[in-house]
Amino acid sequence: MPAEPTVATPPSLPLRVLRSPLGRIVAFFAALTVLVIVARSIYAALGLPKGDIPFDRITPTIEVFRLAPAVLAYWLLVRVVEHRRVDELAPRKALPHVLLGLAGGAVVFSLVVGALWALGAYVVDGTNRDAHWLGPVLAMGVGAGVGEEIVSRGVIFRIVEEGLGTWAALLVSAAVFGGLHIGNPNATAWSALAIALEAGLLFGLLYHVTRSLWVCMGAHAAWNVAQGPFYGIPVSGFEQHGFLVAHMQGPDWLTGGAFGAEASVVALGLCSVVTAACLALALRRGSLLAPAWRRKRPAVA
Template structure:
């Protein structure tokens, strides 16, 4: 196991009460959730008072409000957690990794979802009806791409997976973070138990393994954003049930297990199969590098 796999270790001279109430995995997760909830409430109040939280504000203002209300609380809280509580550099969000791992992950997301669309097209499920050069794509890129990519990866991989891994090891962290990611999408438009299970397996597992192998949130952010932008902005497919105004005007036919139905192609067995293949490759890489972290009680031996 590489030494850099564990980002934080409890200070050896910390008193017992700090070990439980400040530095333990559970305490840090609770601290993050509570602090982020407070900042999110404040951000919502500010933008609601400005009238930016309704559709009447216009697509761009509404998108900027969503960007600020979701992105800022996540990033500020994570900075407080890492710099104030854990007292370490934020290596997993190092800006030097943006041109390499960030853009590499973005390209991988575009290619991976394009492969999904390609298989759906070959299967006779995906059909292009025309183009939409007037598509209002920027608000969607900001919300579904930048905002979802950064905020969700900071919360799910940066906090939940990373901190659970410190205590329970990589295996349980993978299962818990993937299940959380799937359940978090159960309230999306058109969501079903199947779509949430598919999201948990194809995205929750894949992104967690990508973080496990790279120890970089930028790689996960890039892949997440590239996947969403390709899905909605380029191919005109609903993103996790949310209607997309894409450059291509498209439709999908066939049974829901193939097309994904109203939820979008993420609920298709094609996406599930291709993402699972990538997850298997990442898992093999992690095993070869011995990157999996054992539980804390095993490391203590």
């Protein structure tokens, strides 16, 4: 006699709620909160530096404690709650995708600086061969690249896209990303909006077309490191002492003012061109997702 077909047991209501888009986002931030408390307790017990630590005093150990909660919370979300492999952070993709992101981020920000220089807004006064590299690279490169991309693209964009579609995910994740920078030094409503439009939308589409957090992390890190430690421009409002000693001149709408070049219309314009290219690629592929309730369900034989 033929074997009786196995009937899958539907998941319980609590499990369905946990695995829903909103449930997974809440679960991530709940786990992140707990892990941050644990990490801070261990950090304090080890007698490591407290308070606001200058960029040049950031060490690998300090940065590990800062990043570990987000990385571990994301791993738990994907492996335990979503019950799948972390394909967007697959180890085999790490080197080529990070290098691709680093190259892209460095080139795009160098184009921004080049345009500002051609317009007479960015002026190089000399070089600073004693510039500190390790701390700023760890904090603004590795720290911002890994931590902010996990939250903004790995959690917010990816999960919102599953439920509400790509357009909603772009808007929500960009708004969150801009909001994360509103409390920075010298931040304004315009600088937060500029960050949301030029970087939030760009990195969201970059993740959409590559499905790789490695690429986004590399691009984000290279953008920040090129901006601060190399070109000597404030990074999201934080003053920098980079390899190039430079100053800006001209109106704030052109230079970005005290917040840095990210609040410049030049950065917004150039990043919008790259964003449009990523969007064109997504449209050509037909990969933009509609909201879950509008997608066609597979026919049941």
